[in-house]
Amino acid sequence: MPRALIAGCGYLGQAVADLFVANGWEVEGWTKSEESASKLDRKQYSIRAVDISDEDQVRAQTAHFDAIVHCASTRGGDADSYRRVYLNGTANLLRRFNDSRILFTSSTSVYAQTDGEVVTEEGDAMPTHETGKILRAAEDLVVMQRGIVIRLGGIYGPGRSALLRKFLNDDAIIDPENDRFVNQIHRDDAAAAILLLLKRDDSIGRIFNVVDNEPILQSECYSWLAGKLNRRLPAIGRSTSTRKRGRSNKQVSNAKLRAVGWTPKYPIFADGMERSVLPNLNQEGA
Numbered sequence: 001m002p003r004a005l006i007a008g009c010g011y012l013g014q015a016v017a018d019l020f021v022a023n024g025w026e027v028e029g030w031t032k033s034e035e036s037a038s039k040l041d042r043k044q045y046s047i048r049a050v051d052i053s054d055e056d057q058v059r060a061q062t063a064h065f066d067a068i069v070h071c072a073s074t075r076g077g078d079a080d081s082y083r084r085v086y087l088n089g090t091a092n093l094l095r096r097f098n099d100s101r102i103l104f105t106s107s108t109s110v111y112a113q114t115d116g117e118v119v120t121e122e123g124d125a126m127p128t129h130e131t132g133k134i135l136r137a138a139e140d141l142v143v144m145q146r147g148i149v150i151r152l153g154g155i156y157g158p159g160r161s162a163l164l165r166k167f168l169n170d171d172a173i174i175d176p177e178n179d180r181f182v183n184q185i186h187r188d189d190a191a192a193a194i195l196l197l198l199k200r201d202d203s204i205g206r207i208f209n210v211v212d213n214e215p216i217l218q219s220e221c222y223s224w225l226a227g228k229l230n231r232r233l234p235a236i237g238r239s240t241s242t243r244k245r246g247r248s249n250k251q252v253s254n255a256k257l258r259a260v261g262w263t264p265k266y267p268i269f270a271d272g273m274e275r276s277v278l279p280n281l282n283q284e285g286a
Contacts (some may be wrong), residue, residue, distance in 0.1 A: 001026050004198075005065040007052050011038075012085075012105070015191040016069055017045055017219065020186060030064065032072070034148040040158060052089035058096045058281075067198045068093055068102040079130040090138040090198025094145050102147035103198055106135050108183050108211060110151060113250040116181055120253045121151075121207045138206065144207045153211035153252060156269075157187030159226050159232060160278055163218075167225045174219045180249040181215040186266040186276065193262050200260060204263035208257045215251040224270055 002025050006017045009029035010286065017027045030052065033035045037049040050057050052072055070093055074081040090104055097175035107113050110125040139149045154162060166172045193210045197203040216224075226233045246264055254262075266272030 004067045007070045013071045013083045018248040026058045026285045048232040053084040055092045068100045082134040086138045101216040104142040106151045108151045118251045150210045151209040153183035153185040174236045179219045182270045183211045183215045183252040184271040189264040211252045211254050
């Protein structure tokens, strides 16, 4: 039975762990603290409190794993948090588990394009913001050691959607002069991509975009939500918000991932929202 370590059992990590178990893997999940570990009483896999940014804690672990998934999150942290979790955490995992196949979950925010163009893994990924530069440095470490990097779009799914939350909280603004494409991915489709790539030898040392099939303009997203939920459109005006990961406008391609056999269950944002998120909205919120 192959063994997998899920370093970061948060929203995505739990889905990855559940999927691996369902596919016959033995799984161990890591969380940063004992408090967070205690909230994940999972009978189908073990949970351990290990802070991946702490080299001594990582080095002290004696188990062997065939696959390592680094999907820990800073939960919206600053550049220092990014450096600890993504760069230092990645380096610590690579040193300790140098015989394991490692997959690092990065972000499409590393693409800084602003003119709405289609971007692929072979295109420029030169972020101007500090957090993006840290992600790129972590990506380089993984690729140099024949690991796998995935660049995730905005993750949504049961109980979670940043766009829906902004819409419901009346924080959304439609800015016709600064409309932008958003690139999304359903949590379960991201988990399926991770399992697929870790099972394929031809994914080693490569980078893959993990997004759904169709980027959507932010204004179109809000218009769709307004119609679906029978609510008024957001106010039209000039957005004054600043994005921590920088302002970008691009259409991220998933062609490379689809070419190795990945087919999303939720190919477009509207499909995932209608089938997975909105039916449980009253029970779970956004």
